[in-house]
Amino acid sequence: MLHRAVEEISTGSDSDYSSSWISWFLSSKGNEYFCEVDEDFILDRFNLTGLNNEIVNYPQALDLITDNLDDDIQDDFRASLDVQARLLYGLIHARWIVTTRGLAKMLEKYKRIEFGRCPRVLCQQQPLLPVGLTDVPYEKSVKLYCGRCEDIYSPKSSRHGSIDGAYFGTTFPHLLFLVYPTLIPPKTGPPTEGAASSREGVDSSGRRRRGVREEVQEVVASDGGEGVSTASVALKADRYRPRIYGFQVSEIAKLQRWQEAVRDRQVARLEALESRNEV
Amino acid sequence: MPRNPIQVDTLPADAELEEDEDGTGEGDEIMEEVDDQEDGYTSSTPTSTVTWISWFCSLPGHEFFCEVTEDFIEDDFNLTGLNTIVPFWKEAMEMVLDVEPDEDATKIPDVSIVESSAEMLYGLVHQRYILTRAGLQAMIDKYENNTFGTCPRVYCRSMNVVPCGRSDTPGLDTVKLFCPNCNDIYVPPSSRFQGVDGAFFGTTFAHLFFQSYRELAPAPFYKPMSSGSSSASPKSSNGSSVPAFVNPNPHGGQKRAEGSVYVPKIYGFKVSERAKSGPRMKWLRLRPESPEELDMVDWRGRWINGDYDGEGDDDEEDEDRQMEDFGPVFFSVLNYDSHFSDTLVFLGCYR
Numbered sequence A: 001m002l003h004r005a006v007e008e009i010s011t012g013s014d015s016d017y018s019s020s021w022i023s024w025f026l027s028s029k030g031n032e033y034f035c036e037v038d039e040d041f042i043l044d045r046f047n048l049t050g051l052n053n054e055i056v057n058y059p060q061a062l063d064l065i066t067d068n069l070d071d072d073i074q075d076d077f078r079a080s081l082d083v084q085a086r087l088l089y090g091l092i093h094a095r096w097i098v099t100t101r102g103l104a105k106m107l108e109k110y111k112r113i114e115f116g117r118c119p120r121v122l123c124q125q126q127p128l129l130p131v132g133l134t135d136v137p138y139e140k141s142v143k144l145y146c147g148r149c150e151d152i153y154s155p156k157s158s159r160h161g162s163i164d165g166a167y168f169g170t171t172f173p174h175l176l177f178l179v180y181p182t183l184i185p186p187k188t189g190p191p192t193e194g195a196a197s198s199r200e201g202v203d204s205s206g207r208r209r210r211g212v213r214e215e216v217q218e219v220v221a222s223d224g225g226e227g228v229s230t231a232s233v234a235l236k237a238d239r240y241r242p243r244i245y246g247f248q249v250s251e252i253a254k255l256q257r258w259q260e261a262v263r264d265r266q267v268a269r270l271e272a273l274e275s276r277n278e279v
Numbered sequence B: 001m002p003r004n005p006i007q008v009d010t011l012p013a014d015a016e017l018e019e020d021e022d023g024t025g026e027g028d029e030i031m032e033e034v035d036d037q038e039d040g041y042t043s044s045t046p047t048s049t050v051t052w053i054s055w056f057c058s059l060p061g062h063e064f065f066c067e068v069t070e071d072f073i074e075d076d077f078n079l080t081g082l083n084t085i086v087p088f089w090k091e092a093m094e095m096v097l098d099v100e101p102d103e104d105a106t107k108i109p110d111v112s113i114v115e116s117s118a119e120m121l122y123g124l125v126h127q128r129y130i131l132t133r134a135g136l137q138a139m140i141d142k143y144e145n146n147t148f149g150t151c152p153r154v155y156c157r158s159m160n161v162v163p164c165g166r167s168d169t170p171g172l173d174t175v176k177l178f179c180p181n182c183n184d185i186y187v188p189p190s191s192r193f194q195g196v197d198g199a200f201f202g203t204t205f206a207h208l209f210f211q212s213y214r215e216l217a218p219a220p221f222y223k224p225m226s227s228g229s230s231s232a233s234p235k236s237s238n239g240s241s242v243p244a245f246v247n248p249n250p251h252g253g254q255k256r257a258e259g260s261v262y263v264p265k266i267y268g269f270k271v272s273e274r275a276k277s278g279p280r281m282k283w284l285r286l287r288p289e290s291p292e293e294l295d296m297v298d299w300r301g302r303w304i305n306g307d308y309d310g311e312g313d314d315d316e317e318d319e320d321r322q323m324e325d326f327g328p329v330f331f332s333v334l335n336y337d338s339h340f341s342d343t344l345v346f347l348g349c350y351r
C-alpha cells in the first residue's frame, strides 16, 4: 500500500520531489534512460542484499540517495560519496527494473520511445530498450536492444554511450518480452503505435492503471500471448540484398542463402515442436 | 550572376559533427538540422575563389560527397539522359561549373530554383562518378579517413560503413549507410543527413566499392579465435600475434569478419528458442565457421544433404536443456502470488 502512495506522488508533479537526490539524479543530462526506483523498494534491505560489499561508504551512500544524509558532512567527502551514490543507485536500478513494478515503469518509458529507435533501416524505426552486456559494473557501457532484429546497438549520443551497462543488466529487455509476449514487435511493417500492441499496461484514457501483478498473472495464466505462434515469424522479416547494377553480389548472396537455410531449419524445428505439443 | 562572398573557414562542418554527437538527444535533432540546411543554402553562396563544387561538398550534411572533377562533368557522354531529369539544365550546368551565365539568363525568376537544379545535377553526376576508377579512389580516401562513420551494431565492432541509396531515382529516399560486415543498411546517426538524397550515391556504389577493394570486405565465414585473446577483439588484423587471414576464394572478401552474434540471456541463461519470446533472428547475423559450409546450401537455398545438422547452430540442444531447468522455476515463481517482485530479485542470485 505504501508504494501506491509513493507512485501517486511521483506521477502527480515533479516539484514535490525537486529537492530529492533521486529526482536530481534522474533529471541530470545523460541519465534519461533511468527510471525512478520506488523509495520503499530501496528501503527494503532485502532488495539490497550484497550491495554493501560493492560500495565504499555504503551506509552514507544509501543515506544520500534516500535524503537522510546529515547536512554537516564535509564537502570533499560529499563529492566522493556522490560517485558511490550513483553506483549504488545504478545497481539498485538494475534489480528494480526486473521486478513487476520496475518493468512497468520501464515499459512506460519504452512506449514514450525514450530509448531511441533502431538504426537498422528495415526495422522501420522500432523503439529500443537498454541492456547491459554484463551485470558487473565498470566493464561495459549500456547498449540498446531491438526486439525486431533482436540485435544490439550502440547509443547514438556519447552521453548515453558512457553509462554503465550494469545499471540496466543483461536480463531486462528479455524479461520484458517474456512477461509481456504481446509486446514482442512484429517482424514486418511499421511498429505499432507507441511501441506497444493491443494490450495496454498503462492507459492514457484517464482510467487508473491496472495492477501490474494482475496483468502479469493474466498473461502467464493464458500461457502468454494466447494461441499466437512465433514459430515462423522470421520468414516475414525483411532483409537488405546488395546489388551491383541490379545483380546480386555472388559471395554475399551465397552467405544470405545459407543464413536463410539456417532460418528455415529453425522454423521447421519450432513448427514440429508446436505440432507435437498440440497432440 | 551575383554571388555573396563568404568565408569558407567559418563553415561549421566539423564542429557540427561533434556537437551533434554530444549534445543532442534522440528526438530533438530534427529542428536543429533544419537550421543547418538553411544556413548552408540561403545565407552563404560561394566566392569566386572557391568553386561551386568544393563549396557544395563543404556544406553541413554534404560530408559524404566527393568532389567530381570538372572534366568528368564536361564530358557529355557521362551526362547521358540527365538533361531530361534536371530542370533548367543549362543554367544548372553553368552554376556547377562556375561559368558566367549569358546575359539573357534574366528570365529565371529565382536563383534558388537554379540552385536546387544544380544540386540535383551534381548529385546525379556524383552517383555516376563514384562508380568510376577516379570516383572510387576519391571515396576510399574518405573511407579511410572515417568520414562515413561506423556501423552502430555492437558486434560489428566499429566497422567502417559507406553511403548508399535504396534507389537510383532522386526524390524517393534519403542516404543510408551500408556495413560490409553485417551486409545491412542503417540510418545515419545525425539528422543533418536527412536532407541528402540517397540517389546521389545510388544502389550500386557501396557494393562496387567492396568488390573493388577486396581487402576491405569481410569474408562470409567466421571462426572464433582459438582462445585467450578471442574476446579481446582482434582489431589489429595486421597485428603480429594474429595469423594472417586467408579466404580460399580469391574473388571473395579478404578481411577477417567480425562474427560474434548477440545471445539474449535471462539471469545468465540463454533464452530458449522454445519460448514465445525466444530468439528468431540469429540467422540474420550468423556466419558459418568455414567456407565449405556455405556450399552445403544449393542455389535454391536448400540443404544439399537433406537435413544438415552441423555447426552454425551452436549447441542449440544445450541451450534448451538449460532453459528447461530454468523455465519451470521461473513460471512457478510467477504464479506464486505474494512478493513476486522480491522473488525475481532473489532469482538474480542464481547466476
Ligand SMILES: [Zn+2]
Binding pocket: A118, A119, A120, A123, A126, A146, A147, A148, A149, A150, A151
Ligand atoms: Zn532492429
Ligand SMILES: [Zn+2]
Binding pocket: B151, B152, B153, B156, B159, B179, B180, B181, B182, B183, B184
Ligand atoms: Zn554492421
